[in-house]
Amino acid sequence: MATNYPAWGGLNFGQQQGKIIPNRFFSLTNIDAHPPFLPYGNGRSYGDSCQNTGGVLLDCRGLNHLMAFDRKTGVLKCEAGVLLSQILRLAIPHGWFLPVTPGTRFVTVGGCIANDVHGKNHHRAGAFGCHVRCFELKRSNGQSLICSPKENTDLFRATIGGLGITGLITWAEIQLAPCQNPLIGQETIRFPNLGEFFTLSDESDQKYEFTVAWVDCLARGRSLGRGHFIRGNFINKPAHYPAYGRKALPMPIDPPFSLVNSLSLKIFNALYYSRQATKKSAKTVRYEPFFYPLDSIDNWNRLYGKRGFYQYQCVIPPETSRDGIREILERIAMSGLGSFLAVLKKFGNIPSPGLLSFPRPGVTLALDFPNLGEKTRNLLSSLDQVVSHAGGALYPAKDARMSEEMFRQSFPGTDAFIPFIDPAFGSCFWNRVNG
Ligand SMILES: Cc1cc2nc3c(=O)[nH]c(=O)nc-3n(C[C@H](O)[C@H](O)[C@H](O)COP(=O)(O)OP(=O)(O)OC[C@H]3O[C@@H](n4cnc5c(N)ncnc54)[C@H](O)[C@@H]3O)c2cc1C
Numbered sequence: 001m002a003t004n005y006p007a008w009g010g011l012n013f014g015q016q017q018g019k020i021i022p023n024r025f026f027s028l029t030n031i032d033a034h035p036p037f038l039p040y041g042n043g044r045s046y047g048d049s050c051q052n053t054g055g056v057l058l059d060c061r062g063l064n065h066l067m068a069f070d071r072k073t074g075v076l077k078c079e080a081g082v083l084l085s086q087i088l089r090l091a092i093p094h095g096w097f098l099p100v101t102p103g104t105r106f107v108t109v110g111g112c113i114a115n116d117v118h119g120k121n122h123h124r125a126g127a128f129g130c131h132v133r134c135f136e137l138k139r140s141n142g143q144s145l146i147c148s149p150k151e152n153t154d155l156f157r158a159t160i161g162g163l164g165i166t167g168l169i170t171w172a173e174i175q176l177a178p179c180q181n182p183l184i185g186q187e188t189i190r191f192p193n194l195g196e197f198f199t200l201s202d203e204s205d206q207k208y209e210f211t212v213a214w215v216d217c218l219a220r221g222r223s224l225g226r227g228h229f230i231r232g233n234f235i236n237k238p239a240h241y242p243a244y245g246r247k248a249l250p251m252p253i254d255p256p257f258s259l260v261n262s263l264s265l266k267i268f269n270a271l272y273y274s275r276q277a278t279k280k281s282a283k284t285v286r287y288e289p290f291f292y293p294l295d296s297i298d299n300w301n302r303l304y305g306k307r308g309f310y311q312y313q314c315v316i317p318p319e320t321s322r323d324g325i326r327e328i329l330e331r332i333a334m335s336g337l338g339s340f341l342a343v344l345k346k347f348g349n350i351p352s353p354g355l356l357s358f359p360r361p362g363v364t365l366a367l368d369f370p371n372l373g374e375k376t377r378n379l380l381s382s383l384d385q386v387v388s389h390a391g392g393a394l395y396p397a398k399d400a401r402m403s404e405e406m407f408r409q410s411f412p413g414t415d416a417f418i419p420f421i422d423p424a425f426g427s428c429f430w431n432r433v434n435g
Contacts, residue, residue: 004016005019005040005043005050005051005057006043007043007045007046007047007048007050007051007308007400008043008044008045008046008301009046009047009301009304009308009309009310009311009368009371009400010254010301010302010304010306010307010308010309010371011047011048011308011309011310011371011400012308013048013051013053013400013428014051014053014054014428015053015054016051016052016053016054016055016056016057017034017054017055017056018033018056018057019040019056019057019058019059020033020037020056020057020058020059021058021059021061021062022058022059022060022062022063022168022170023062023063024063024065024079024170024171026138026168026170027138027142028138028139028140028142028168028424029140029141029142033056034056035055035056035140035423035424035425035426036052036054036055036056036424036425036426036427037052037055037056037057037058037140037168037422037424037425037426038050038051038052038055038056038057038058038164038165038425038426038427039057039058039060039080039110039114039164039168039169040052040057040058040059040060040061041060041061041080041081041107041108041110041111041114042061042083042106042107042108042111044104044106044107044111045111045115045396045397045398046310046311046397046398046399046400047310047311047396047397047398047399047400047401047429048399048400048427048428048429048432049115049163049164049396049397049399049427049428049429050111050164050427051427051428051429052426052427052428053428055426055427058168060080060081060108060110060168061081061108062081063079063080063081063082063110063170063171064079064081064082064083064086065078065079065082066078066079066082066086066087066090067079067171069090069091069094071094071095071096073175074091074096074175074176074177074178075133075173075174075175075176076090076091076096076173076174076176077171077172077173078109078171078172078174079109079170079171080108080109080110080113080135080168080169080170080171080172081108081109081110082108082109083105083106083107083108084098084101084102084105084106084107084108084109084112085105085106087109087176088105088287091176092179092181092182092287095178095179095180096176096177096178096179097176097177097178097179097182097234097287098176098177099125099128099130099131099174099175099176099177100112100117100118100119100121100122100125100126100127100128100130100131101117101119101291102117102118102119103119103291103292103293103294103343104292104294104295105291105292105295106295109169109172109174110164110169110172112128113128113129113132113135113159113160113169113172114159114161114162114163114164114169115161115163115358115396115397116128116129116160116161116352116354116356116357116358116359117397118347118358118359118364119210119291120210120211120212120291120345121209121210122345122347122348122350122359123205123211123346123347123348123350124205124209124348124350125177125209125350126348126350126351126352126359127161127350127352127354127357127358127359128160129160129161129352129353129354129357130350130352130353131174131175131176131177132160132172132173132174132353133148133173133174133175134146134147134148134151134156134172134173135147135148135156135159135169135170135171135172135173136169136170136171136172137152137155137159137166137167137168137169137170138167138168138170139167139422140167140422140423140424140425144170145167147159149353154420155167155420156353157353157354157355158355158356158417158420159420160352160353160354160355160357161352161354161355161356161357161358162354162355162356162417162420163356163396163427163429163430164425164427165421165422165425165426165427165430166420166421166422166425167422167425179234179236180234180235180236180237181234181235182234182286182287183234183235183284183285183286183287184210184232184233184234184235184284184285184286184287184290185232185233185234185235185282185284186230186231186232186282186283186284186285186290187230187231187232187280187281187282188228188229188230188276188280188281188282189228189229189231189279189280190226190227190228190229190273190276190279190280191213191226191227191228191229192222192223192226193222193223193224193225193226194215194224194225194226194322194325194326194329195225195322197213197215197225197227197229197344198321198322198346200213200229200231201213201229201346201363204229204231205346205348207233208231208232208233209232209233209234210230210231210232210233210290211229211230211231211345211346212229212230212231212343212344212345213227213228213229213230213343213344213345214227214228214230214272214341214342214343214344215227215329215342215343215344215365216269216270216272216273216342217265217269217329217332217333217338217339217342217367218265218266218269218332218333218336218338219269219273219333220330220333220334224326224329224330224333225325225326225329225344226273227273227342227344228272228273228276232285232290235284244286244288246288246296248295248296248297248298249296249297249298250297250298250299253302254302254305254306255302255303255305255306256305256306257305258303258304258305258307258309258370258371259303259304259305260303260304260309260339260340260368260370261370262336262337265336265338265339265340268340269340272340293341294341304368304370304371305370307370307371307372307373308371309339309368309369309370309371310368310369310371310376310377310380310400310401311366311367311368311369311398311399312365312366312367312368312369312380312383312394312398312399313364313365313366313367313394313395313397313398313399314328314364314365314383314387314392314393314394314395315347315358315359315360315362315363315364315392315393315395316328316362316363316364316365316387316390316391316392317360317361317362317390317391317392318361318362318363319391320390320391320392321362321363321390323390324363324386324387324389324390324392325344325363325365327386327390328365328383328386328387329365331379331382331383331386332367332379332383335379337369337370337372337375337376337379338367338368338369339367339368339369339370341367341368342365342366342367343365343366343367344363344364344365345363345364346362346363346364347359347360347361347362347363347364348361349361355413355416355417356396356411356413356414356417358393358395358396358397358410360393362392364395366395366398377401380401384402384403384406387406388405388406388409392410393409393410393411394406394407394410396429396433399429402432402433403433404432404433404434404435406433407433407434408433
């Protein structure tokens with residue numbers, strides 16, 4: 001049975017030959033299907049890391065049980081297909097929050113481990129893998145292994161950021177972070193150029209748990225890198241907070257062309273930059289709009305039309321980040337391509353246990369590009385050159401096109417990782433970056 005699971009970016013990688021929905025008694029040795037296998041979380045990776053053309057997807061959305069929760073210590077055990085939104089619903093009323101969260105809550109715990117996702121608190125908390133206490137990994141030889149920093153340590157390290165090809169994670173135990181209520185004291189500061197972003201990042205990382213910036217990717221000259229710096233902390237005193245009644249807006253159709261184009265981008269960016277009258281504003285917000293602004297539009301990816309889009313996320317090390325990010329923003333601004341939401345964030349230096357973990361010290365930039373074919377791919381290749389020259393890396397969860405050389409440069413741990421790949425597992429992404 002052929003199954004079509006499109007990537008979130010809307011790009012087509014071909015059909016999977018079938019899908020299996022594992023349950024907790026699942027064993028890879030007695031199924032009637034042929035490898036290669038690949039676990040599938042909730043398909044929120046933008047490119048082909050959750051795609052397995054010609055192979056079989058292990059659709060983990062059926063592994064959706066919360067198994068145990070210690071309200072005193074915040075230790076949660078859950079199946080790997082549990083969504084972060086489920087965890088939030090359970091944990092917040094008991095004073096706990098996710099230790100690390102990406103910009104959408106509709107991702108699974110398995111997906112968060114396999115891409116070792118990061119969030120706005122990377123400078124304080126590191127990546128998701130830093131908070132994983134242990135997990136069960138099913139291998140194609142029938143073994144079920146408990147992996148932790150003390151047990152099967154090598155497989156533990158290979159599976160965090162391991163792109164789903166070391167085996168199937170069936171459940172995991174995570175240490176949650178305390179939070180008295182889900183309100184955030186948020187400050188937004190408009191900054192006029194890239195230099196100011198670095199100054200604000202340096203001064204904010206000490207005092208604020210969450211930091212991120214939106215940049216106007218079309219601004220040039222003295223305004224290059226201008227944007228809004230957003231920082232915040234949980235309000236850690238008991239407070240009454242209203243229920244979150246806002247429903248997500250629907251994006252019901254795939255328009256024939258991208259609604260994100262040079263004109264709409266120019267208008268949006270100019271308006272967004274000047275949307276706040278004062279240089280600085282402060283307010284208290286619930287966690288949903290703070291962490292998950294894109295979740296407020298259902299299927300926002302459809303804005304890009306039928307041809308879809310490429311997401312591009314790089315990290316540039318501290319020593320080269322000022323020049324590297326400047327050069328990248330200049331090339332994007334010159335091209336007139338880019339997205340409404342270009343995100344800039346300084347990563348901290350808390351190491352992840354993951355062998356192929358993407359987050360590392362430096363500055364990360366993420367943005368979408370409507371798929372205009374050759375034109376877009378040429379621009380992205382030219383950005384690769386800057387990233388490569390600056391000693392940086394690209395993020396597999398957001399990638400649909402990086403070369404083998406770029407992958408090798410981005411992940412020096414690849415040789416150490418390869419022995420832990422399950423021989424019956426594979427993915428489109430892995431095939432592409434390994435010739
Ligand atoms: C709006 C939006 C915002 C985002 N913001 C961020 C961000 O701020 N930071 C960030 O780091 N990422 C971000 N992402 C990317 C996203 O967090 C990752 O791609 C995440 O891995 C997707 O999880 P998923 O459950 O959808 O997994 P999928 O995309 O389905 O799969 C991701 C990988 O996990 C593997 N996998 C899934 N389940 C298992 C399992 N049970 N066992 C073993 N391997 C498994 C798959 O094989 C695949 O390699 C964002 C994505 C979106 C759409």
